[in-house]
Amino acid sequence: MTDVVMRAEDVHKRFGRLEVLKGVSLDVSQRETVCIIGPSGSGKTTFIRCINHLEKVDGGRITVNGQLIGYRQKGDKLVEDSEKSIARQRTQIGMVFQRFNLFPHKTALENVIEAPIRVLGQSKEQATEEGVRLLTRVGLGDKTDTYPGKLSGGQQQRVAIARSLAMKPALILFDEPTSALDPEVTGEVLAVMEELAHEGMTMIVVTHEMGFAREAADRVVMMDEGVIIEEGTPEHFFVAPEQERTKQFLSKIL
Amino acid sequence: MLASVDWHVVWVRIAHPDHVFFLALTRTVYVAVIAQVIGVVLGVAAALMRMSKAAPLRLISGIYVWIFRGTPLLVQIFFVYYGANQLLGFTLIPNSLNVGLFSLDGAIVGGILALGINEGAYMREIVRAGIDSIDKGQMEAAKSLGMRYGLAMRRIVLPQAARVIIPPLGNEFNNMLKNTSLLFTIGVYEMFADAEIGYSNSFQPVEYFLGVAFWYLVLTTVWTFIQAGIERKLAASERGEELSFFERLQAVWNPVSAWRSAR
Numbered sequence A: 001m002t003d004v005v006m007r008a009e010d011v012h013k014r015f016g017r018l019e020v021l022k023g024v025s026l027d028v029s030q031r032e033t034v035c036i037i038g039p040s041g042s043g044k045t046t047f048i049r050c051i052n053h054l055e056k057v058d059g060g061r062i063t064v065n066g067q068l069i070g071y072r073q074k075g076d077k078l079v080e081d082s083e084k085s086i087a088r089q090r091t092q093i094g095m096v097f098q099r100f101n102l103f104p105h106k107t108a109l110e111n112v113i114e115a116p117i118r119v120l121g122q123s124k125e126q127a128t129e130e131g132v133r134l135l136t137r138v139g140l141g142d143k144t145d146t147y148p149g150k151l152s153g154g155q156q157q158r159v160a161i162a163r164s165l166a167m168k169p170a171l172i173l174f175d176e177p178t179s180a181l182d183p184e185v186t187g188e189v190l191a192v193m194e195e196l197a198h199e200g201m202t203m204i205v206v207t208h209e210m211g212f213a214r215e216a217a218d219r220v221v222m223m224d225e226g227v228i229i230e231e232g233t234p235e236h237f238f239v240a241p242e243q244e245r246t247k248q249f250l251s252k253i254l
Numbered sequence B: 001m002l003a004s005v006d007w008h009v010v011w012v013r014i015a016h017p018d019h020v021f022f023l024a025l026t027r028t029v030y031v032a033v034i035a036q037v038i039g040v041v042l043g044v045a046a047a048l049m050r051m052s053k054a055a056p057l058r059l060i061s062g063i064y065v066w067i068f069r070g071t072p073l074l075v076q077i078f079f080v081y082y083g084a085n086q087l088l089g090f091t092l093i094p095n096s097l098n099v100g101l102f103s104l105d106g107a108i109v110g111g112i113l114a115l116g117i118n119e120g121a122y123m124r125e126i127v128r129a130g131i132d133s134i135d136k137g138q139m140e141a142a143k144s145l146g147m148r149y150g151l152a153m154r155r156i157v158l159p160q161a162a163r164v165i166i167p168p169l170g171n172e173f174n175n176m177l178k179n180t181s182l183l184f185t186i187g188v189y190e191m192f193a194d195a196e197i198g199y200s201n202s203f204q205p206v207e208y209f210l211g212v213a214f215w216y217l218v219l220t221t222v223w224t225f226i227q228a229g230i231e232r233k234l235a236a237s238e239r240g241e242e243l244s245f246f247e248r249l250q251a252v253w254n255p256v257s258a259w260r261s262a263r
Helices: A044-051 A083-090 A108-118 A124-137 A153-165 A183-198 A210-216 A234-239 A244-253 B007-015 B019-050 B055-070 B073-088 B106-132 B136-144 B149-186 B191-202 B205-239 B245-253 B255-262
Strands: A004-015 A018-029 A033-037 A059-064 A071-074 A077-080 A093-096 A171-175 A203-206 A219-224 A227-232 B096-099 B102-105
Touching (some): A004 A044, A018 A044, A018 A059, A033 A044, A033 A210, A044 A059, A044 A171, A044 A203, A083 B136, A093 A153, A093 B136, A108 A124, A108 A153, A108 B149, A124 A153, A153 A171, A153 A183, A183 A203, A183 A210, A210 A234, A219 A234, A219 A244, A227 A234, A227 A244, B019 B106, B019 B191, B019 B205, B055 B106, B073 B106, B073 B149, B102 B106, B106 B149, B136 B149, B149 B191, B149 B205, B191 B205
Parallel strands (some): A033 A203, A033 A219, A093 A171, A171 A203
Antiparallel strands (some): A004 A018, A004 A059, A071 A077, A219 A227
């Protein structure tokens, strides 16, 4: 398939003696939204952090748009890539964090335009125009000059999504984007994400929000103890999950 | 006892110091400022080296702090001024240095260097604590946007760390203003040298040393107000709001309680 955006092949990752990923393989195609579910400690967050090389994989390989992430081939061995080319690869992989990680010393707009100006070399005018457009799109057109400290969690996470979009990434990774939010504001963040999914953004979303998975996901992946144990459409998971472990997990969160 | 003090001389030293004294005061100020700038630059460099992945850089940073915090400042001043040229085999400390219209005596150059290098060792820990206080997620967010380490440090982490670094940095500069008096021992004509020479000519210790103490107090007090202004600006840009001048002043006198009350 030519439209594979992200391909993970037999990815292994260990922290000291603890093996967190024990051979994860997953393809994500263009315009696809994949939700990764699973109990805490199952390795789902570690896995998506490997995709933009915030964590180094110890075995296997990950490619984004055909490019090997974090490593380059040297003879028959893989060596870690230079900081410069890793940084360049990350420009096409957006990431939205559980705890937002907005830059508190910059306004909402400054958060959004920082990387387009400093990394992509856009002019301030161009980046600002696009930044305002993106903030408007996530419903925060009136908050451009507000500092993150003055925004609610839901608003901060929407700024973070706009910041990510400003880089025009091929893929956005969401690491439990609503887990740190009050229940009453998760809806506004999920609505923005659903809209993105329907517009065809390629997304990998670690989440426990089965409602979101039902509305927006093309595919759901269940991870447990460092491996993918089941995958299928959202309907598959709601109607007839096969694995006993999946049934148990879903009965707890639904 | 008090009767033996010539209060008129005290008054003159405080209220009507002569031209020479003001030159000495100016020298105290610029020596302290330049040495502090050197200290901050060295401190940031040493802190980044300390956090580097490269073991040799960490080692160099460690040895630097070990030596310069472990030996007396006065010994370092003498060592740098009298010993550096001999040790290095070339002229690090010139007899005089001409920068544009200014001409600096070699003792001043040596003194500034010694104070700055010493200060860098103390600044390293302050800078490191400042950087450490910034959530790791900030660096990760910057990296995930394609920023390289240096850019992320400069644009994202250090500006935030500055807010943490500024209060202890202010205290360091307060010390620096006073430590410049040690340079009298290598022949720098700064405020204390002026007082010491006045004393040895008149044998009026109370008059001269009280006078110079007053002026040190003026410098450190003025600095307190300047620092309050700087912190106020920083806090405003950080949170997008203005803190009152007195809240900031309170923060300078007592950072811990101000921090608590701001939460």
